[in-house]
Amino acid sequence: MTTATSSSPAQQPGSTGSRDTRRSRSSRAPGAAREERAGWLLTLPFLLLFGIFTAWPVIQSVFFSVTDITNRDLRTPFQVNFVAFEQYAKAFADPVFRQAALNTAYFVLIGVPLTMTVALAAAVALNTGITRFRSVYRLGFYTPVITSIVAVAVVWRFLLHPDSGLVNTVLGWVGIDGPNWLGSTTWAMPSLIAMAVWRNFGTAMIIFLAGLQSVPQQLHEAAAIDGANAWQRFVNVTVPILRPTILFVSVTTAIGYLQFFEEPFVMTQGGPLNSTISASMYTYQQFSFGNYGYAAALSYLIFLVIAIVTALQFRFLSEKED
Amino acid sequence: MGGVGARSRWWLYLLLTVALLVVITPFIWMVLGSFKTNAELRQVPPTWWPENATLENFRQLFSRLSFGTYFRNSTVVAVVVTVGNLLFCSMVGYALAMLRFRGKRLIFALILGTLMIPGVVTFVPLFVLVANLGLVDTLPGLFLPFLVGPFGVFLMRQFVLGLPKDLVEAARIDGAGEFRIFFQVILPLLTPALATLGILTFLGSWNNFLWPLVVAQTNDTYTLPVALALYSTGQNEQQYGLLMAGATIVVLPVLVVFLIFQRRFIQGIATTGIK
CATH class of the missing domain: 1.10.287 (Helix Hairpins)
Incomplete structure (x- = not known):
């Protein structure tokens, strides 16, 4: 050749x-x-x-x-009418979707900071120089991440069972009469959030562990000599250096949480009284009723929020570099 | 970090161990529960160790319910999706990183632009498309939309960029054709990246829920998560033993694979930052 x-x-x-x-x-x-x-x-x-x-x-x-397409239009696509932004207007006026949007905001705004906190605590604890069983802890904390949300949601439903569930049994040992977690409008959403934190903090922990490697040991030693205790060193040395990592992980976690679906589908079916229905779940419901145009508009609204969150990330990250 | 004394170190171990137990308890509870009878699972207070351990739940899953079929469906879809992603994404990743051709930048921009688009945005038109192709309630309907993905291409491109360009030049001088260079020179070097992508893709497919829920409509095409979710919310809602055994069947294979490949896996997460 x-x-x-x-x-x-x-x-x-x-x-x-x-x-x-x-x-x-x-x-x-x-x-x-x-x-x-x-x-x-x-x-x-x-x-x-x-x-x-x-x-x-x-x-x-x-x-x-921007059309009124439904499942009846699958074979006759030319009967679909252009309705401009009617579907979007309908969404904003729809009380169930507004409830779903609020629930989703609740899930994200409480769930993301909690996930970050637990993950950061676990990462810092594993990074304090313990050598024995370090990989065992890491492996154990990470395990929920790889499992099917549907499967663990089924298991958590039993864990949270008011009478024969493990959670209320353990609470009973210390004299607390646990509520009917998934059957209460107050406790159902916190229960779903708890499961999401348990299921997802492992990913953030692994990324934080990698990020912690870039925190210079000398900075910690210098701060210790200046009399800073462990907490002060964490706040003033570790967190500022991890800031981009924390931001990145918060955004990816938020994007995932904005679409939460399996948890209410399996654990509460959106109830009680729509207190756990999520934007994704409502979109799916509208789709399964055959309202394709409406479901498409709802999914676009979810996407819009995700796009905004992503754009904010880039903004904050570039500000950091200035 | 050096500043931890022996005393606080013990506290740390204690804390971590308690946390570890809390984290893995649901799995132990699940596996133990799968051997319990329905009556025992309803008992108050609950038992920890099965009193009359039985395989009846598993037997029923595979005889009365079609968990054998669901398991096969999940496996077929996950394997096909994984093979597709490994092959096609590495091809594109290599082309984007090493070859010069028209439209390359446009393709890469397209891939970056769709990296963040979630499944919830496309499932409605995708369903209409799949319905028009006559693929609703078929296995191809389940796997075709996932054979390639922007994430896999991105991962592969980044990895190929780290390989020396001289390798390709040398192979060309030796007279190797472009495809031979890819399959015989490049592909073997991609093994670590392929392993990472393979594990992530397989898991993603095995645990995928929304799309199979939309497309699979009968017993013949349900995947494990779809079947489990529908059983757990339908007429078998009270069949605690069956549901615990079902959850075990969904989780256990993945758990075993994970424990075998965990090192590679965790490195993959740390480097890509995406689960």
């Missing part, structure tokens, strides 16, 4: 960036055409699948959300 041999020295100077593609395209180095073809062939299966099953639905969901 002489073409390959002759093309490689020619490519050497331009191989630092793709800025030279234009030039090499016009001069048509013998290897460039081959590379171009290989690039497209390797990308083609991805582009097809991605285009059909991701890009197209993303575009379509915008159109769906």
Whole structure:
């Protein structure tokens, strides 16, 4: 293959960036055409699948959300009417969706800080220089993350059972008469949050553990010499250095929590009295009733919030660099 | 960090051990519960160790209910999705990192742009699409939309960027074709990244709920989480023993795989920052 041999020295100077593609395209180095073809062939299966099953639905969901499409329109797509922002207006006026949005905000605003706190506490505790069983603790704390939310939700439903559940039994030992957790409008949501924290703090803990490696030991020693106690060192040395990591993990956790769905689906079915119905769950319900246009509008509203949260992250992260 | 004395170290161990027990208790409770009879599970106060350990729950799951089918469905979907992602995402990741071709920047921008789009945004039009393709309530309907993903491409691209470009140049000089270079030179070097992506993809698929709930509509196509969720909220709501055994069947295989590959797994989380 002489073409390959002759093309490689020619490519050497331009191989630092793709800025030279234009030039090499016009001069048509013998290897460039081959590379171009290989690039497209390797990308083609991805582009097809991605285009059909991701890009197209993303575009379509915008159109769906401004129509009155329902399950009856699957075979007669031309009977669908354009309704502009009627579906969105309907969402803002819908008392159940407003309740669902409030529940979701509750879940995120309490759940995310709690998850961060537990994760940070676990990471710092594991980073204090204990050597024995360190990986056992880490493994144990991480285990809930890999499990199916549906499965653990089923188990937690029994744990929280008012009479034969483990939680109320243990509370009974210390003389507390535990409530009917999932049957109470007050306690159902905190129960779901507790399960979410338990299920998810492991991911944040692992990332914090990696982040803690970048906290210089000398800073801690210097602060200790200056008389700072462990708590002061944590607040004034560790937290500022971990700030970008904390922010990043908060945002990814918030994005996940904004879509919480399995927990109420399995544990409470959204009840009692819609006190745990989530935005995602309500969207799914509307979809299963056949209200596709409305469900698309609801899902777009969820997406909008996620996009805003993501944008805020980038803003805060870039502020940090100034 | 050095500043912890022997005394506070003991407190730390005690605290961590209590926390560990609290965290893993639900799993122990689940596995022990799967061997209990329904009557024992309703007992007040609850028993910890099964009084009359029985395999009846598991037997019923596989004979009366179709957990064998659900297990097979979950496995087929997870394996196909994982293989698809490993193959297609590494191909694109390599092309984006090492090859020069028109539209490359546009493709990468597309991938970055869709990295954050959650499943809840696309499931309605995706369902209509899958329905029009006649794939509702079929296994391809379950796995086709997940064969590729922006996250896998991103992960692979980042990893390939760390490989020396000379490798490819040298292989070209030796006369290897572009595909041979990818499959015989690059792919073997990607093993660590492939392992990370493989584990994450398999888990994501095994635990996936919303999409299978939407697409699977009969016993023949239910995956384990869908079947478990529907049983736990339907007529079997009070069958505590069955549900505990069902949850065990969903969780246990994943737990075993995780314990075998945990080191690679945790490194993967730490480097990608995404579960």
